[in-house]
Amino acid sequence: MDSRRAESFSDGVFAVAITVLVFNLLTIADKTAGHLTRQAFLSYWPAYFAYVVSFLTIGIMWLNHHTMLSAVTRVDRVVLVLNLLLLMGVVAIPFPTALIAAHLNNGAGGKVATVTYGLVMIAIGFGYGSMWIYLAAHQKELGARRRVRTPRLSTARFTAGNVGYISGTVIAFFVPVAALVIYGLLAVYYLFQHLPDPAADGDDQPGN
Amino acid sequence: MDSRRAESFSDGVFAVAITVLVFNLLTIADKTAGHLTRQAFLSYWPAYFAYVVSFLTIGIMWLNHHTMLSAVTRVDRVVLVLNLLLLMGVVAIPFPTALIAAHLNNGAGGKVATVTYGLVMIAIGFGYGSMWIYLAAHQKELGARRRVRTPRLSTARFTAGNVGYISGTVIAFFVPVAALVIYGLLAVYYLFQHLPDPAADGDDQPGN
């Protein structure tokens, strides 16, 4: 299959998943029925905080996803399966986000919510790592547009990300709010970290 | 109509339908309000299990859908109508998924839920079969890119799938959980079964 078609489907999934995050806010309108004061509004800050963190996180994942798939021109069955597993993780993100929005402030609930969040992120990280390694190992068959960066470095990069999420998950057992702050800082870090743009040299043919 | 436009609309529908599955998880955040312990979290395993099964199932349906429509370059009114009926089944999938998520563990409810799931799958299977037979019978008018595989074999393939779902549906009357396991195994089976990639020889012209 042409890699652009897999990308196009994935883009749609990312676009919907990132928008689903607002549903965790919509429920606030009902929960505050009859008593929407400023205090009541602000007391839902975990929902707003979690919205921002997850929005940036999914946004970055979209960018990384593009970086990966644009490196090749074709995808085979294995890539499609790996991609599906990856998307299964990304689409799930609004769930731990909802858990955090609803439970961050009560002890046990906050722990379960932020630990779940971290575990989902770690699973997605392994998904990206697997895909990247597979793409690098099969770049010829997949019609790579340029030499796909060595898996060693990429693995290191993804490992670094996972170390962050693993730390966050461990901390979540003790101070849930601190874990959410760490997840947010990880998102901001990746947001500004410069990624080489792999599309630059391969996207200028007509009809692209 | 150019078949790619029908595909593009269908892709959008698939992308939204697969993402809607997470809503069956989002409700857990509300249901556990005030008591989100690890036990409470894990007690919703039917929801997580059903999410994974349906995600993989819709993902595979997307792949098969692409395989079918990429075989032709044009679609006529009949294909569009068949496609709409097919999508009506795919979009409905989150509904039996929600029934399973909410009712798998209580006797009568689990039966109704898993039987409904199986019936929806069987209906979708017939939809795919009809579309495939129509495409094969009208490949000339639809500007087939290559010879569309004989309907006989394809029918056999789809029948095989439906035999699986029919068995699952029958079993659902007695052991709902076993039916869900079967639906899951069918998804995994189709995930790794090698499909010839029909786009390989027809997608490399410029502008595609």
Place this chain on the structure above:
Amino acid sequence: MDSRRAESFSDGVFAVAITVLVFNLLTIADKTAGHLTRQAFLSYWPAYFAYVVSFLTIGIMWLNHHTMLSAVTRVDRVVLVLNLLLLMGVVAIPFPTALIAAHLNNGAGGKVATVTYGLVMIAIGFGYGSMWIYLAAHQKELGARRRVRTPRLSTARFTAGNVGYISGTVIAFFVPVAALVIYGLLAVYYLFQHLPDPAADGDDQPGN
């Protein structure tokens, strides 16, 4: 603006709107908590019926929308505004659908629900009529790919559709279920009515 871009955005909106219809089914999973028997399941038939009717209706609207916009190569500000108003109606369709799903069986509620459904359809019909007339009147400026069919005939066609919906709306005041049947028959009628395919002679240039 290139008309294909407006189409692409509209396609996305149609794809999401048609998928939103399943949410009217998802709520059934919660409503039947603890007592999902076969009777309980079947008692929600208005929801299933309304799902099918609205799914086909939005599907046909997508086809008609494509027929209209593919006739021209550019869109101006007026077309974009008309298109936005049209989409505002299409996106609203799940709302009267939800009203029907929840209220068809109780007297006053069924009337309000089916009348609202009819009014939304009539409003959308006028939206299509206005757009079609505008496109026909400005086909030169909008770079028509072929001569846009005379507005007279098109108006007749759309009027015919609206007569159907107006009749349905009037009947809804007395027999809500009959109105829903009429809406369904209108959808089936338009599904099989042959529309000339305007894209056939304009979509085969490279990069399309």
Place this chain on the structure above:
Amino acid sequence: MDSRRAESFSDGVFAVAITVLVFNLLTIADKTAGHLTRQAFLSYWPAYFAYVVSFLTIGIMWLNHHTMLSAVTRVDRVVLVLNLLLLMGVVAIPFPTALIAAHLNNGAGGKVATVTYGLVMIAIGFGYGSMWIYLAAHQKELGARRRVRTPRLSTARFTAGNVGYISGTVIAFFVPVAALVIYGLLAVYYLFQHLPDPAADGDDQPGN
């Protein structure tokens, strides 16, 4: 990254966000369970009003977004980050819309809801302003298709919009309904205000 790919993802997000607005209507079906009279139906007018205002507002934002991104052929990391922040605001719009739908009629709630709405709009306005200034300042590196309009004028334009939303937000503290009317008038104003179409001279190459 090719600017069209960023646009395509953004289009998806806009399409989903605009459709999410209907969820504020769907809840009405449940809230009126058992007593959907004409009066009950009409008593939800804030929900209908807010739906129309937000639909037009997101629609216009989509147009402006296209106007901006179509001016360049490439986007860099900064544009992608700014775009993500912008989309984070756009996706949030259904939230204050839901607050207005649920609370416009009760004093304190109406104030909080309409003020929140205004603040979200102001934030989005600043997002557009920042993006526009950045694009104008880096048009060479971003491969501008034509000279990007001077930021001075554009800033003025966006400032004008923000003055409108700031006024609305201030008024929201005293007369929430009046604020909603102002937000609606701003949407209608921008809808008919003629924007030069930047795509006209850059979108006609093959494959576009």
